[in-house]
Amino acid sequence: MTIDDSAGAGRSYPVRRYLRDRARISVDALEHLVGGLGTALLALAALIYLVVVALTCVAGVGVLLVPSALRVVRAAADRERARLSRWGPEIIGPAPVPDELRLAVRDAGVRRELGWLAVHATGGFALGLLGIGLPLYAVQFLTFPLWFWLLPPQAGGPGFVYWRIDGLADALAVGLMGVGWLAVVIGLGPGMARLQAWPGRRLLAPSAGTDLSLRVAQLTATRAAALDAHAVELRRIERSLHDGTQNRLVAVNVLLGAARRALTRDPVAAADVLARAQDATEQALAELRTVVRGILPPVLADRGLAGALNGLAGSCGVPCRVDVDVPVRCAASVEATAYFVVAEALSNVAKHSGAARATVTVRREGGRLLLRVDDDGHGGAEESDGSGLTGIRRRVEAYDGRFSLTSPPGGPTTMQVELPCGS
Amino acid sequence: MRIVIAEDDPLLREGLALLLRAESLDVVATTDSPGAFLAAVDAHAPDVAIVDVRMPPTHTDEGIVAAVEARRRQPGLAVLVLSAYVEQTFATELLAGGAARLGYLLKERVGRVDEFLTALRRVVDGGTAVDPEVVGQLLSRSRPDSTLSRLSPRERDVLALMAEGLGNIAIAERLFVTEGAVHKHIRSIFAKLALAPDDRADRRVTAVLRYLEETSQK
Numbered sequence: 001m002t003i004d005d006s007a008g009a010g011r012s013y014p015v016r017r018y019l020r021d022r023a024r025i026s027v028d029a030l031e032h033l034v035g036g037l038g039t040a041l042l043a044l045a046a047l048i049y050l051v052v053v054a055l056t057c058v059a060g061v062g063v064l065l066v067p068s069a070l071r072v073v074r075a076a077a078d079r080e081r082a083r084l085s086r087w088g089p090e091i092i093g094p095a096p097v098p099d100e101l102r103l104a105v106r107d108a109g110v111r112r113e114l115g116w117l118a119v120h121a122t123g124g125f126a127l128g129l130l131g132i133g134l135p136l137y138a139v140q141f142l143t144f145p146l147w148f149w150l151l152p153p154q155a156g157g158p159g160f161v162y163w164r165i166d167g168l169a170d171a172l173a174v175g176l177m178g179v180g181w182l183a184v185v186i187g188l189g190p191g192m193a194r195l196q197a198w199p200g201r202r203l204l205a206p207s208a209g210t211d212l213s214l215r216v217a218q219l220t221a222t223r224a225a226a227l228d229a230h231a232v233e234l235r236r237i238e239r240s241l242h243d244g245t246q247n248r249l250v251a252v253n254v255l256l257g258a259a260r261r262a263l264t265r266d267p268v269a270a271a272d273v274l275a276r277a278q279d280a281t282e283q284a285l286a287e288l289r290t291v292v293r294g295i296l297p298p299v300l301a302d303r304g305l306a307g308a309l310n311g312l313a314g315s316c317g318v319p320c321r322v323d324v325d326v327p328v329r330c331a332a333s334v335e336a337t338a339y340f341v342v343a344e345a346l347s348n349v350a351k352h353s354g355a356a357r358a359t360v361t362v363r364r365e366g367g368r369l370l371l372r373v374d375d376d377g378h379g380g381a382e383e384s385d386g387s388g389l390t391g392i393r394r395r396v397e398a399y400d401g402r403f404s405l406t407s408p409p410g411g412p413t414t415m416q417v418e419l420p421c422g423s
Numbered sequence: 424m425r426i427v428i429a430e431d432d433p434l435l436r437e438g439l440a441l442l443l444r445a446e447s448l449d450v451v452a453t454t455d456s457p458g459a460f461l462a463a464v465d466a467h468a469p470d471v472a473i474v475d476v477r478m479p480p481t482h483t484d485e486g487i488v489a490a491v492e493a494r495r496r497q498p499g500l501a502v503l504v505l506s507a508y509v510e511q512t513f514a515t516e517l518l519a520g521g522a523a524r525l526g527y528l529l530k531e532r533v534g535r536v537d538e539f540l541t542a543l544r545r546v547v548d549g550g551t552a553v554d555p556e557v558v559g560q561l562l563s564r565s566r567p568d569s570t571l572s573r574l575s576p577r578e579r580d581v582l583a584l585m586a587e588g589l590g591n592i593a594i595a596e597r598l599f600v601t602e603g604a605v606h607k608h609i610r611s612i613f614a615k616l617a618l619a620p621d622d623r624a625d626r627r628v629t630a631v632l633r634y635l636e637e638t639s640q641k
Contacts, residue, residue, distance in 0.1 A: 257534040
C-alpha cells in the first residue's frame with residue numbers, strides 16, 4: 001500500500017509541476033503583455049505627436065519640431081528596449097539621433113524605430129488589450145455560476161452571452177465556456193507576448209553592421225569603469241596601509257632605536273620605551289587586520305555569502321533582516337562585490353536614513369545575482385559626489401551589473417543590484 | 424641644538440621627541456600641521472626642523488611646501504625631511520634651491536639612531552643628507568642618453584655616496600678603496616659632468632643636483 005501511494009505521488013508530481021509551470025508561464029506572458037501595452041501607449045502618444053508634427057510640416061512651421069519628435073520616438077523605443085532587455089537578450093540602443101535633420105531622416109536606426117513605432121502603436125496595442133481582455137473574460141465566465149442570480153434571466157451573461165440564462169445548469173454551461181477561455185489564455189498567451197515583442201526585437205536592435213562597434217564601445221566604457229573602480233580601491237588600500245600600519249611600524253622602529261640607546265644609560269626608561277613600542281605594534285596589527293578584511297573578507301570564505309551578510313546585518317546599527325536564497329556559490333569576486341555593496345548600503349542606512357528596520361534580499365536567477373536592500377527611513381537618498389552610492393554604482397557597473405535606486409522624499413528607499421554570477 | 428618637529432602621526436611625533444630628548448637635544452616644539460609648524464618656526468627660531476612629507480589636509484606634499492616656506496622665512500634653517508617612501512619629485516623640489524642644510528631621509532632610518540643623529544648633525548653643520556634609497560632610485564631611473572650614463576658603475580657608486588652626503592674618507596671606507604682612488608673617481612665624475620674646478624665643495628653638491636635634475640626631467 002505504501003508502495004502504491006508513493007507510485008501515485010510519483011505520477012501526480014509531474015502533473016502538478018506541469019500545471020505549476022504552465023501557470024507561471026501564463027502569468028509571465030500576461031505580465032509581458034501588460035508591459036507591452038504600456039510601451040504601446042507610449043508609442044501611440046509618440047505616433048500621434050509625430051503625425052501632428054508631420055501635418056504642421058506641411059504648413060511649414062513643423063520642421064522645427066521634427067528633432068523633438070524624433071527624440072520622443074527614441075525615448076519610447078528606449079523604454080521598449082529596456083523592457084525587452086529585462087525579459088530576454090539585451091538590446092543595445094543605437095547611436096544618438098544625428099543633430100542634422102537630413103542625416104537624422106536618413107539614419108537607418110531612426111527609420112527602423114519609426115517602423116517599430118507604427119507597428120507597436122497599433123498591433124502591439126491591440127495585442128496588449130487582448131492580453132488583458134482574455135483573462136478578464138475567463139474570470140468573468142468562470143465565476144458566472146456564482147453571481148448569475150444577481151442578474152435578471154433575460155439579461156444574459158458576460159461578453160457575447162446574450163441569451164436567456166435559466167437556472168444553475170445554464171450558468172454552469174457558461175462557466176464551462178470560461179474553462180475554454182482559460183485554455184485560450186494559457187495556450188495563446190505566451191505566443192501573443194512573443195508576437196507583441198517581435199517587432200521590437202527585430203527593429204529596435206541595431207542592424208548587423210553597427211552592432212559590434214556599439215558593443216565594443218559599451219565594453220570599453222565598463223572596462224574603464226572597472227579600472228577606475230580598481231584604482232579607487234587600490235588608493236583606499238594604499239592610504240590605509242600608509243596612514244595606519246606603515247606609520248605604526250615606523251614608530252615602533254623609532255621607539256626600538258631609542259630603547260636600544262637607553263638600555264645602557266637608563267634601563268628603567270628603556271623598559272618604558274619598549275612598552276610604548278609594544279602598544280604601537282598592537283595598534284599596527286589591529287589596523288592591518290582592518291585593511292586585510294577590507295580587501296577580501298575572510299568571512300566570505302569561511303561562512304559563504306549568507307553567513308557573511310548575516311554578520312553584516314548583526315553589526316548594523318539598524319535592525320536588519322537578511323533573506324538569502326542562493327543554492328549555488330558565485331565567483332569569489334562577485335561574492336566580494338555583493339558583500340561590499342551590502343556593507344556600503346547598510347552603513348548608508350545606519351548613517352543617513354533614520355530607518356527603524358532594513359531588509360536585505362539576495363536571490364539567484366539564471367546567471368544573475370539579485371540584491372535588494374530596503375529600508376523604511378525618510379528616503380531622499382541621492383547619488384551625489386563622494387556618497388557611498390556612487391561607489392556602489394561604479395563597483396557594480398565594473399562587473400557589468402545593474403544598479404537602481406528608488407528613494408522618494410519621505411521614503412521608503414529601495415536599492416536593487418544585479419550582478420552576473422560569473423559561474 | 425634647537426629642534427622643531429612637524430609630524431601628524433601622534434605616536435611617531437612623540438617617539439621622535441622622546442628619542443631626541445634622550446640624546447639631550449633640545450626639542451623646542453612638536454607640531455602636527457603645516458600651519459602650526461610655520462608658527463613654531465617663527466616663534467622659536469630653531470636650528471633645524473624635522474618635517475614629515477605627508478601632512479594634513481591632503482596628505483600629499485604639504486610637508487615639502489611648508490619646509491620650502493620655512494626656509495624662505497628663515498634663510499639658513501636646516502631642514503631634515505622624513506618620508507615614508509621615495510618620491511623623487513619631492514627630493515628635487517626640495518633640493519632645487521640648493522642642497523646645503525638639507526636632508527631627505529626615509530622614516531625607517533630614524534630607527535638606526537647613530538646614523539640618524541649623524542645625518543641630523545651633518546645637516547645642521549651645513550651639509551646634505553640624501554637617503555641611499557633615493558639616490559639608488561635616481562640612479563636606476565636615469566635615462567640612457569643622459570650624461571649620467573657616461574659614468575662607470577664605480578663612479579656611480581661614488582656619486583651615490585656623495586649624494587648621501589658622505590665625505591671622501593667615509594666613501595673610501597664604504598667602498599673598501601683608498602682615499603686616493605676616491606679622489607680619482609670624483610675627478611673623473613666632475614670631468615664627465617663638465618664641472619669646472621673652481622670650488623670643490625660646491626662642485627660636489629652641483630654633481631648631486633645635476634643628477635636630480637636629469638632624472639626628474641622625464
